[in-house]
Amino acid sequence: xxxxxxxxxxxxxxxxxxxxxxxxxxxxxxxxxxxxxxxxxxxxxxxxxxxxxxxxxxxxxxxxxxxxxxxxxxxxxxxxxxxxxxxxxxxxxxxxxxxxxxxxxxxxxxxxxxxxxxxxxxxxxxxxxxxxxxxxxxxxxxxxxxxxxxxxxxxxxxxxxxxxxxxxxxxxxxxxxxxxxxxxxxxxxxxxxxxxxxxxxxxxxxxxxxxxxxxxxxxxxxxxxxxxxxxxxxxxxxxxxxxxxxxxxxxxxxxxxxxxxxxxxxxxxxxxxxxxxxxxxxxxxxxxxxxxxxxxxxxxxxxxxxxxxxxxxxxxxxxxxxxxxxxxxxxxxxxxxxxxxxxxxxxxxxxxxxxxxxxxxxxxxxxxxxxxxxxxxxxxxxxxxxxxxxxxxxxxxxxxxxxxxxxxxxxxxxxxxxxxxxxxxxxxxxxxxxxxxxxxxxxxxxxxxxxxxxxxxxxxxxxxxxxxxx
Amino acid sequence: xxxxxxxxxxxxxxxxxxxxxxxxxxxxxxxxxxxxxxxxxxxxxxxxxxxxxxxxxxxxxxxxxxxxxxxxxxxxxxxxxxxxxxxxxxxxxxxxxxxxxxxxxxxxxxxxxxxxxxxxxxxxxxxxxxxxxxxxxxxxxxxxxxxxxxxxxxxxxxxxxxxxxxxxxxxxxxxxxxxxxxxxxxxxxxxxxxxxxxxxxxxxxxxxxxxxxxxxxxxxxxxxxxxxxxxxxxxxxxxxxxxxxxxxxxxxxxxxxxxxxxxxxxxxxxxxxxxxxxxxxxxxxxxxxxxxxxxxxxxxxxxxxxxxxxxxxxxxxxxxxxxxxxxxxxxxxxxxxxxxxxxxxxxxxxxxxxxxxxxxxxxxxxxxxxxxxxxxxxxxxxxxxxxxxxxxxxxxxxxxxxxxxxxxxxxxxxxxxxxxxxxxxxxxxxxxxxxxxxxxxxxxxxxxxxxxxxxxxxxxxxxxxxxxxx
Numbered sequence: 003x004x005x006x007x008x009x010x011x012x013x014x015x016x017x018x019x020x021x022x023x024x025x026x027x028x029x030x031x032x033x034x035x036x037x038x039x040x041x042x043x044x045x046x047x048x049x050x051x052x053x054x055x056x057x058x059x060x061x062x063x064x065x066x067x068x069x070x071x072x073x074x075x076x077x078x079x080x081x082x083x084x085x086x087x088x089x090x091x092x093x094x095x096x097x098x099x100x101x102x103x104x105x106x107x108x109x110x111x112x113x114x115x116x117x118x119x120x121x122x123x124x125x126x127x128x129x130x131x132x133x134x135x136x137x138x139x140x141x142x143x144x145x146x147x148x149x150x151x152x153x154x155x156x157x158x159x160x161x162x163x164x165x166x167x168x169x170x171x172x173x174x175x176x177x178x179x180x181x182x183x184x185x186x187x188x189x190x191x192x193x194x195x196x197x198x199x200x201x202x203x204x205x206x207x208x209x210x211x212x213x214x215x216x217x218x219x220x221x222x223x224x225x226x227x228x229x230x231x232x233x234x235x236x237x238x239x240x241x242x243x244x245x246x247x248x249x250x251x252x253x254x255x256x257x258x259x260x261x262x263x264x265x266x267x268x269x270x271x272x273x274x275x276x277x278x279x280x281x282x283x284x285x286x287x288x289x290x291x292x293x294x295x296x297x298x299x300x301x302x303x304x305x306x307x308x309x310x311x312x313x314x315x316x317x318x319x320x321x322x323x324x325x326x327x328x329x330x331x332x333x334x335x336x337x338x339x340x341x342x343x344x345x346x347x348x349x350x351x352x353x354x355x356x357x358x359x360x361x362x363x364x365x366x367x368x369x370x371x372x373x374x375x376x377x378x379x380x381x382x383x384x385x386x387x388x389x390x391x392x393x394x395x396x397x398x399x400x401x402x403x404x405x406x407x408x409x410x411x412x413x414x415x416x417x418x419x420x421x422x423x424x425x426x427x428x429x430x431x432x433x434x435x436x437x438x439x440x441x442x443x444x445x446x447x448x449x450x451x452x453x454x455x456x457x458x459x460x461x462x463x464x465x466x467x468x469x470x471x472x
Numbered sequence: 473x474x475x476x477x478x479x480x481x482x483x484x485x486x487x488x489x490x491x492x493x494x495x496x497x498x499x500x501x502x503x504x505x506x507x508x509x510x511x512x513x514x515x516x517x518x519x520x521x522x523x524x525x526x527x528x529x530x531x532x533x534x535x536x537x538x539x540x541x542x543x544x545x546x547x548x549x550x551x552x553x554x555x556x557x558x559x560x561x562x563x564x565x566x567x568x569x570x571x572x573x574x575x576x577x578x579x580x581x582x583x584x585x586x587x588x589x590x591x592x593x594x595x596x597x598x599x600x601x602x603x604x605x606x607x608x609x610x611x612x613x614x615x616x617x618x619x620x621x622x623x624x625x626x627x628x629x630x631x632x633x634x635x636x637x638x639x640x641x642x643x644x645x646x647x648x649x650x651x652x653x654x655x656x657x658x659x660x661x662x663x664x665x666x667x668x669x670x671x672x673x674x675x676x677x678x679x680x681x682x683x684x685x686x687x688x689x690x691x692x693x694x695x696x697x698x699x700x701x702x703x704x705x706x707x708x709x710x711x712x713x714x715x716x717x718x719x720x721x722x723x724x725x726x727x728x729x730x731x732x733x734x735x736x737x738x739x740x741x742x743x744x745x746x747x748x749x750x751x752x753x754x755x756x757x758x759x760x761x762x763x764x765x766x767x768x769x770x771x772x773x774x775x776x777x778x779x780x781x782x783x784x785x786x787x788x789x790x791x792x793x794x795x796x797x798x799x800x801x802x803x804x805x806x807x808x809x810x811x812x813x814x815x816x817x818x819x820x821x822x823x824x825x826x827x828x829x830x831x832x833x834x835x836x837x838x839x840x841x842x843x844x845x846x847x848x849x850x851x852x853x854x855x856x857x858x859x860x861x862x863x864x865x866x867x868x869x870x871x872x873x874x875x876x877x878x879x880x881x882x883x884x885x886x887x888x889x890x891x892x893x894x895x896x897x898x899x900x901x902x903x904x905x906x907x908x909x910x911x912x913x914x915x916x917x918x919x920x921x922x923x924x925x926x927x928x929x930x931x932x933x934x935x936x937x938x939x940x941x942x
Contacts, residue, residue: 014927044858044860044922044927046858046920046921046922046927047858047860047861047922050860050861050922050923055861055862056860056861056862061859061860062860064859182921311917321920322920322927323917323918323920323927323928323932324917326927326928327915342915343915344914344915344916344917345915345917346917347916347917348917349917349918349919349920350919350921351919351920351921351924352921353921353923353924358923358924360919362917362919388514388516388517389531389534390514390517390520390526390531390532391517391520391525391526392520392525392526419923420890422892422895424919424921424924424925425892425895425896425898425924425925426895426898427918427919428895428896428898428899428916428918428919428929428931429898429899429901429902430902431899431916431917431918431919432899432900432902432903432906432908432913432916433902433906435908435912435915435916435917436902436903436906436908436912438902438905438906442905442906443902444814445797445812445813445814445815445905446817446898446901446902446905447781447793447794447814447815447816447817447818447819447832447901447905448793448819448897448898448901449819449820449821449830449832449894449897449898449901450516450791450792450793450819450820450821451516451652451820451821451822451823451894452514452516452517452520453520453823453828453889454821454823454828454894454895455894455895457484457514457516457792457793457796458793458796459898461898462793
């Protein structure tokens, strides 16, 4: 009798698990319930779709439902919302337009993802208030942009000319939250001629990065005419039926539209109802194999915790690579080859106009101390190519290490777009996974040639400076 | 009584040692003998000077002789050639226009560098045959290019239009050797409108890289109208007084000029005469602190061996970063803080027109087997950015690992210039230094966002494919 592997949720974690399980064991029955219509899509591309650099939502889909069904032999049921899990009976109950089904499972993966956080303030339900968590969110936002630009086709976004240089300026609009989505959408909207106001509760954008990275990105956002409102907690979105203003403790900024980029939270209700435990982060707790406290029930992707490569503690970093990797590991595990999905280092990358930035590891000194380290940080700004080589710019790199052991804890990097901050972060991620010290990093024999870096790559310069302080 | 630290050779290794020693112990007397006039220059930039992208040789100098003397208090004696070392008396003898000096030392660093190899064939002394090992070589070559282009100022090299598109084509010229210098000079000359013939003894350019990298670079060179002559050992340079043709076993190609890019060898004669031993590679042997068999005599940079991070064996990789790093370590060691300069991974990077490439570690299977490994290699070509993101190209990545242990042995990468092959190699270098396996690499939490890579960075794709074969 064939085993059945049931998956709840058809995005990165779920479909990676489905594909891997089917590839490794073609006899396994794999059933995926997805409540929406889209599966296996790159939500990370939505800002570029809204911006107009990507012409169709379909382009964000890596594998279509038809391909999953026909080529990969996955029993994919879109439009099916799972409403209950019964671990004793080993069944899930799913509802669709055509009724209710009870599906038995031998192995179950919960891959319900995350949802946009809507802050608990008045006015978030006004017309013209958007989030960007789903494909339909992306579609609505793009339609808004196209309408606001008088039916402009968005085939060719206005790159460069900011609002003040255009004959007619669109907006103003408000972006609430200075994280990835906030920063990427500030670019997407400003490049379309909108006057963008970015509201950040704290004193800097990209708070998970180093202060120096935040400052570099903030300076660049201002250069591109994004109006930054820092230390500006939003108290209310004001308006009658359409949103008309963003109200902060100090100010009232008129807006035509608001995008909420105030983070995400794991979707855990279904799991909790079935007695599946959440961890300290609030996301579903799992072991190294992504198995929950309930045998044969796994959780992966944005709904689940992961283990931090530096601290060894549970962490919640809802990003695409982890979802893919942990989903794939579960897909292997259920076919009889137990596979750990690996730890996460909290790595992330973002582009803001012509600046790129990456972060990895533990940067916050309080967090580092809580994990038992004595953090020391240094920041350097160094030429991104040989000084005499044409073009190029600078890389600003913050490194954090433990004072006693020298162990590398984290890094934050920024450069002009194309000057390598993000790809350079790869080396530091490797060092973090290997528990390397800053002295080790300082001695890595990194590639050098004038078109790519200085003899000592900026990463090595940063390591040298930090090593000198320990 | 103050110690005296004497250094023979004033380029990367020598001047790094001088600067570091003076900084760490300002009381130390530091005497540097340099037989030429230039010190501390970036020979790696010479192709770009010849090309015309850099306007003065002085731009390649990181610290001037005056700065060393006045700001760093280094007793730098240019125009002084050291002709003998007496380890018993602990002196060196140097000759200059003003006579002979005998200089006592407490610590001695031999940093005599490398010299261009001139192949043992007829005609290498003809007019119009050049090498590119020194600043004066660079000056002569640039003057040749300017003359050949009818006194063109080289302020703005012709980027793009290859010879066949120009009204008057210059050359043809021959480049002998398809290593870094050969490839970089092919670019420099072709971009100036020369018809370039590149002669390579073996069957591919960049033989230290993977075959797939070589092929990608070769295809691109051909796209840019460089005529590749592979398996074309040069038997003679023909001509009366000026070089007129490159003669291979099969062919006779008329040329106006020839550049020899046939490698370098360590300058060891001075050391050998003093009883300092060379290692298996032919370069000066040292311990981890760069100390030779003669106490208090160190060797660093292009004249010396280093230890390979993967094999643990002596290796000869004459490149700038190692010279800087080992020189600096010696500078620290002689001030009483014994410092290892670190191992090398044999990492190198090169740009050829609009392609970039990097290599690191052990790629050759015979070399790997000799070091006790059972090598397995896989090559993938993957999108360098998200498929839906505009621009971008592909990264071609070869990974080699040991079959039994999975230990990563080496990598070779190529991409369009700016698409990250070189900066991505940094992660693999880190993995090599940490003795990581391909399974470790596969699980690194590398940064991802659509403008920079796919969810699985090409490095992870390559790791995944290779891991699947072990």
